[in-house]
Amino acid sequence: WYTEGPKAKLFVEQLCETIGVKYGVLAPNGTLALYLALKAIDIGEGDEVIVPNFTFIASATAVLMTGAVPIFVDVDRCTLQIDIKDCSRVLTSKTKAIMPVHIYGSACDMTSVMNFANSNSLKVIEDAAQAMGVYWDGKHCGGFGDVGCFSFFADKTITTVEGGFVCTNDEIVYEKLMYLRNQGRLNRGTFIHPEVGFNFRMNDLQCAIGVTQLAKKQEIYDRKNYLRNLYIEKLKDIEQIEILGHDESSNIVPFRVCISTRNSSDDLANYLAEKEIQGRTFFYPLNKQPCFQKNEKITSCQDLSDDLFSRSIDAFNRGLCLPVYPSLTEEQVEYVCQCIRGYFGAV
Numbered sequence: 095w096y097t098e099g100p101k102a103k104l105f106v107e108q109l110c111e112t113i114g115v116k117y118g119v120l121a122p123n124g125t126l127a128l129y130l131a132l133k134a135i136d137i138g139e140g141d142e143v144i145v146p147n148f149t150f151i152a153s154a155t156a157v158l159m160t161g162a163v164p165i166f167v168d169v170d171r172c173t174l175q176i177d178i179k180d181c182s183r184v185l186t187s188k189t190k191a192i193m194p195v196h197i198y199g200s201a202c203d204m205t206s207v208m209n210f211a212n213s214n215s216l217k218v219i220e221d222a223a224q225a226m227g228v229y230w231d232g233k234h235c236g237g238f239g240d241v242g243c244f245s246f247f248a249d250k251t252i253t254t255v256e257g258g259f260v261c262t263n264d265e266i267v268y269e270k271l272m273y274l275r276n277q278g279r280l281n282r283g284t285f286i287h288p289e290v291g292f293n294f295r296m297n298d299l300q301c302a303i304g305v306t307q308l309a310k311k312q313e314i315y316d317r318k319n320y321l322r323n324l325y326i327e328k329l330k331d332i333e334q335i336e337i338l339g340h341d342e343s344s345n346i347v348p349f350r351v352c353i354s355t356r357n358s359s360d361d362l363a364n365y366l367a368e369k370e371i372q373g374r375t376f377f378y379p380l381n382k383q384p385c386f387q388k389n390e391k392i393t394s395c396q397d398l399s400d401d402l403f404s405r406s407i408d409a410f411n412r413g414l415c416l417p418v419y420p421s422l423t424e425e426q427v428e429y430v431c432q433c434i435r436g437y438f439g440a441v
């Protein structure tokens with residue numbers, strides 16, 4: 095078995111059990127998982143999908159791939175999750191779906207998202223690429239919407255190097271996913287294709303890695319949290335820094351350790367780079383993306399003025415991501431924190 099075989103079957107079963115959903119299919123990566131999920135709930139040309147302005151660009155480009163248009167809304171200042179209060183502003187007769195993105199390892203307020211979606215007859219597609227092990231009110235992210243999407247890219251909590259997953263509790267959506275991902279048929283080895291579909295397979299080599307990763311998922315979650323708490327402990331008295339918080343109803347499995355400085359974080363980032371500490375900026379606000387500002391499909395449907403997105407822009411300007419991964423050592427965290435303390439003169 096080189097392509098999808100027994101390991102793929104096992105990986106899917108274990109993912110469904112972990113997330114608490116009835117059905118799931120693999121995809122080559124998280125971006126294509128989002129595309130597949132959008133197609134399976136009939137999103138396409140002429141439709142608008144609400145997407146938070148603060149996310150990795152693939153949330154929005156997956157919508158564009160279907161022919162639909164992503165419409166941006168701002169995020170909550172404290173959690174950086176989609177701000178449901180900003181969503182009514184962008185509703186039109188073309189709005190078909192909303193894509194909450196569980197950002198940086200904690201959950202969106204899914205109670206508000208589902209209420210808003212239900213009262214406006216919108217489909218819900220969860221971008222849970224960063225949300226393995228993340229729960230809202232005791233329920234795993236990805237299991238709330240019509241479809242939920244995960245990524246197993248190299249830096250995600252559970253990785254298969256590249257890989258993706260779409261889950262659903264709806265049998266009809268599941269059947270559409272199956273046809274779309276497997277050349278428009280349910281089984282391989284037959285050459286009669288009832289539907290038009292494509293190739294969205296992973297392979298058993300990747301899935302073997304995935305099964306091994308899942309077997310130690312709790313260890314990975316716990317280690318990342320332990321390291322984040324170590325950062326918090328060692329930085330808590332530095333007044334110039336805030337560490338990104340999350341809603342009480344959500345846990346966290348830190349995708350990054352996200353800090354905010356009082357003004358621009360550029361100087362600190364450069365200072366740490368000189369000390370051989372690799373940080374990451376926050377995600378660049380989608381309304382400011384050069385590729386979207388020159389995309390007529392996007393600009394003709396919405397106002398991209400900065401004043402509508404002040405919270406995501408402010409977060410980008412002041413934010414900095416610190417490294418957090420299971421093999422990072424206590425000594426390395428200590429070194430990063432010492433350098434930050436040195437920068438602020440708090441040695």
Ligand SMILES: *Cc1c(COP(=O)(O)O)cnc(C)c1O
Binds near residue numbers: 125152153
């Ligand atoms: C990683 C990521 C994706 C895309 O996943 P790939 O596997 O890299 O294609 C989409 N959305 C978010 C929020 C992500 O973090």
